[in-house]
Structure formats: structure tokens, C-alpha cells
Amino acid sequence: MSSTPTSPALYLILSRLLLAGVMVSLALMCVGYALLEIRHDAGRAWLPLGQIVPRALAGDARGLLDLGVLVLLATPTLRVAAAIILVARERRGRDALIEAAVLCLLALSLALALLRQ
Amino acid sequence: MTPDFLLGAVAIAVAAGLFGSLLGLGGGLFVVPLLTGLLGVSTGEAIGASVVAVVATSCVGGSTYLRYRVVNVPLGMRLELATVCGAIVGALLLTIADPRLLNAVFGLVLTYTGVVMLRGGGRADQVETPSGPPDPHDYSYYNVRRQVEIAYRVRRVPAGVAASLVGGFVSGILGVGGGLFNVPAMTVLMGVPLRVAAGTSAFMIGVTGTAGAFIQYAHGLIDARLALPVVAGVITGAAFGPRLSRHVTQVRLNQVFVVVVFVFAAEMLWRAAAGAR
Numbered sequence: 001m002s003s004t005p006t007s008p009a010l011y012l013i014l015s016r017l018l019l020a021g022v023m024v025s026l027a028l029m030c031v032g033y034a035l036l037e038i039r040h041d042a043g044r045a046w047l048p049l050g051q052i053v054p055r056a057l058a059g060d061a062r063g064l065l066d067l068g069v070l071v072l073l074a075t076p077t078l079r080v081a082a083a084i085i086l087v088a089r090e091r092r093g094r095d096a097l098i099e100a101a102v103l104c105l106l107a108l109s110l111a112l113a114l115l116r117q
Numbered sequence: 118m119t120p121d122f123l124l125g126a127v128a129i130a131v132a133a134g135l136f137g138s139l140l141g142l143g144g145g146l147f148v149v150p151l152l153t154g155l156l157g158v159s160t161g162e163a164i165g166a167s168v169v170a171v172v173a174t175s176c177v178g179g180s181t182y183l184r185y186r187v188v189n190v191p192l193g194m195r196l197e198l199a200t201v202c203g204a205i206v207g208a209l210l211l212t213i214a215d216p217r218l219l220n221a222v223f224g225l226v227l228t229y230t231g232v233v234m235l236r237g238g239g240r241a242d243q244v245e246t247p248s249g250p251p252d253p254h255d256y257s258y259y260n261v262r263r264q265v266e267i268a269y270r271v272r273r274v275p276a277g278v279a280a281s282l283v284g285g286f287v288s289g290i291l292g293v294g295g296g297l298f299n300v301p302a303m304t305v306l307m308g309v310p311l312r313v314a315a316g317t318s319a320f321m322i323g324v325t326g327t328a329g330a331f332i333q334y335a336h337g338l339i340d341a342r343l344a345l346p347v348v349a350g351v352i353t354g355a356a357f358g359p360r361l362s363r364h365v366t367q368v369r370l371n372q373v374f375v376v377v378v379f380v381f382a383a384e385m386l387w388r389a390a391a392g393a394r
Contacts, residue, residue: 010190015183018176018323022352025173029345036342046337065341072169072348073330075176076323083194098194105201106328112205113331 010086017082021075025068028056032064049114077106123346125156130350133170137351138178138358139365140374141318142296143171143326144351146381158343165339166347168330173348175323177355182316185359187258189309189317192271196303197321199278200285200295204328207289217389223287224385230301231378234371258313269310277307288325295325297381300374311367311374316359 035041039061047055047066055063080103088096129151130144137144145167152158152166182188257268271277284298296318303314333339362370 008186011183011186011188014190015180018180018183022173022176022180022348026345026348026352029341029348033342033345046340049331049335062341065345068348069169069334069339069341069344072172072176072344073327073334076172076327080324083190087194092191095191095194098198102194102198102201102324105198105205106324109201109205109208109328110331112209113335 007090010083010090013086014079014082017079018075021071021078025072025075027068028064028071029068032056032061032066032068035059035061035064077103080106118342118346122156126152126343126346127350127353129155130170130347131354134174134177134351134354134356135358135361136354136373136377137170137174137296138181138319138355139315139362140296140358140370140377141178141300141315141322142377143319143322144174144355145171145326146297146377148347161338162340162343165333166343168326168333169339169344170347170351171326172323172330173351174355174358175319175321175326177352178319178358179316179321179323181356181359182319185316185363187313187316187359187362188320189256189271189313190320192256192274192303192307192309193317193320195274195278196281196299196317197324199281200288200299200321200325201328203282203285203287204289204295204325207286208329208332210290219290220385221389224382224389226283227297227378227382227385230298230305231375231382233305234301234375234378256313258310260312267310269308269313272308273306277302280306285325285328288322289329296322297378301378311370312362315362315370319359 041061047062049070052063052066052070056067057063080099084096084099084103087099129148133144133147133151136142136147148167148170149160149163152163153160158166179188183190255268255270257266259265260267280302281295281299284295284302287298288295299318299321300311300314303309303317304311309317330339
């Protein structure tokens with residue numbers, strides 16, 4: 001384990017990133033839910049992963065709701081990606097490699113999810 | 118979704134976020150039984166909501182613990198590699214593993230963990246103070262309640278990594294956060310103070326949850342309509358868990374954790390006996 005002390009900046013950046021991801025996710029879900037209620041739209045029960053972003057960009061309520069969920073699920077992944085950059089800048093190569101391996105495993109999980117669709 | 122249902126889901130999520138972030142568990146353990154038992158949500162949808170709750174609790178709780186600097190980031194990175202591996206293997210074995218055997222094994226492991234934590238409860242405020250020459254495994258955190266910097270030495274890292282692998286596996290196969298194994302692994306095996314263990318677990322479990330969540334979403338198990346009140350409630354609860362943790366003694370925190378461990382050990386053993394997943 002690295003004896004190099006972790007910089008306060010790393011803690012602060014990761015902390016803000018996690019909070020920002022949850023807030024963006026909540027905002028998207030609120031807008032999507034409000035649109036569903038205004039339009040009295042029951043909406044499709046579930047959207048395939050590939051359709052979420054195009055539907056959300058088109059202002060579709062269900063797309064915005066599901067994009068909110070997707071942003072929430074992507075937030076820890078973004079945190080891992082940010083950690084790779086931050087620890088690499090602190091010249092902690094082993095920690096960067098470990099986080100890169102975690103990111104690869106998360107990508108594998110996403111690939112498995114896409115394959116199962 | 119009726120207003121009563123929405124309020125009920127938010128209230129359940131607030132409690133899940135509060136206790137989940139306080140104990141580093143994620144809150145998923147509380148969401149499934151409460152949503153199914155009190156609001157009549159199907160088990161599949163409740164598990165989907167549980168995954169969302171785990172990720173949201175981890176993001177909000179982990180964010181606050183990071184700000185308070187009670188997360189051991191280097192240790193968390195090593196353990197999350199193990200938990201993610203375990204979670205993926207667990208998710209892949211979900212269809213072929215015998216749930217009765219798994220529940221029985223995990224129930225017994227949790228019972229043993231609870232007994233060890235109960236016996237060590239009186240020493241929960243004491244950690245191994247580093248002595249001798251500086252060691253790469255020496256860390257410290259600031260205890261706000263006692264207003265003192267507490268130094269500790271992380272020991273038996275390989276054993277902790279192995280336990281986290283099991284925690285991840287449980288997370289993948291049972292749809293829970295894995296904190297129930299991670300926190301005791303850090304405190305009992307590795308000598309990490311419970312407060313830091315809870316913070317580090319909160320930081321990690323979002324990644325573990327995400328590994329399984331994409332697959333859950335692909336199966337249509339995550340209902341975004343149900344996710345909204347769950348996320349809103351969890352954000353509220355998880356914002357207070359780490360704050361509460363700063364003012365609770367480690368002995369009290371240990372007592373609450375032991376109760377939760379025994380309750381879920383009993384549930385797993387009951388499931389094993391009843392043949393339920």
C-alpha cells in the first residue's frame with residue numbers, strides 16, 4: 001500500500017464529483033417525472049440502454065427519467081475514472097493501475113449488460 | 118403512483134440512506150423488505166430499487182465522508198477491485214448457484230462475524246496504535262467527537278482483500294451492497310477504526326453496486342418511476358448519516374452494527390431453511 005499521503009484536493013474533487021452526479025441525476029428524474037404527470041403519459045415500462053439518450057434529447061419524459069437513473073449508475077464509474085487521473089498526477093502508479101483495472105471490470109459489466117439485451 | 122405511496126417510498130428511503138451511510142452498508146438491505154412488506158412492491162422491482170439506493174447512498178455518504186476525510190482512499194481502491202471482481206462473478210453465477218447453500222454459508226459467516234464484533238465491542242474505541250519504525254500501512258484520521266488525531270495501522274491486507282472478494286460475491290448474488298462483509302473485514306481483520314471502515318465502505322459500495330446494476334437494468338428490473346422517490350429519500354437520509362457518525366461513540370456504532378449483522382444472519386439462515394433466494 002502506498003505510504004504517500006493522499007492530497008486534500010483529491011478528497012475534495014472526488015467528493016464534489018459524487019455529489020454533482022447525484023444532483024444531476026435527481027434533476028433529470030424530477031423533470032422526467034413531472035413531464036409524465038403533465039402529459040398523463042404512462043410511458044413505456046423500460047427503455048433499452050441504447051435508446052435512452054436519443055429519447056431524452058428529444059424531450060421524451062420516459063427517456064429523461066431513465067437518463068437520470070443512468071447518470072446515477074454512471075457516477076461511481078466517473079469517480080473511478082477521475083481517481084485514475086488524480087492519483088496518476090500524484091505519481092502513484094500502482095493506485096492508478098488498480099483503479100484502471102476497476103474501470104475495465106465496470107466496462108466488462110456494461111458489455112455483459114448490453115450483450116444480454 | 119399515489120401520493121401516499123410516494124411519501125411511503127421516500128420515508129423508507131430516508132431511513133435506508135441514514136442507516137446505510139451511518140454503518141457503511143448502502144441501505145439496500147433495508148429497502149427490499151420495507152418496500153415489499155409495507156408498500157406491496159414486487160421483489161424484482163424492490164431489488165432494482167435497492168441497487169439504486171445502494172449507489173445513491175454511496176455517492177452522497179461517500180461524498181460527505183470524503184469531505185470529513187474519514188475514507189482510507191488507498192485501502193478503498195484495493196478492496197473495491199476485489200469487491201467488483203466478486204460482484205461480477207456473483208452476478209454470473211446467480212442462475213447456477215444453490216441459493217439454500219449460499220444463504221446457509223453466508224448466514225453462518227455473518228453469525229460468526231457478529232459474535233466476534235460483539236466480543237470486541239468494548240474495545241471498539243481502541244485501535245492498534247502504530248509503534249516502531251514508520252510503516253506504509255500507517256494512517257490517521259481526525260476524531261471530531263474526541264478532538265484528537267487517531268493513528269492506526271492497517272494489517273492483514275491480503276486477508277481483507279479476500280474477505281472483500283466474498284463481500285462482492287454476496288453483493289452480486291443477493292443484490293445487497295456488500296458492506297455487511299466489508300466493514301467487519303476492515304475492523305476485525307485489518308484493524309481499521311469502525312468510523313473509517315464505515316466511511317471507506319460507503320465510498321466503495323457504489324462501485325460494487327454499479328457492477329451489478331447495469332446487468333439489472335438490462336433485465337428491466339430498475340423502474341425509474343420507483344427510483345425517483347428512492348433517490349430523493351436516500352439523498353436526504355445519507356446526508357445525515359456521516360454527520361451523525363461524527364457524534365456517536367464507536368462503541369455505540371459497533372452495537373448498532375452488531376444488531377444489524379445478527380438480524381440479517383437470522384434472515385439468511387431462515388431463507389436457507391425455507392429454501393427462498
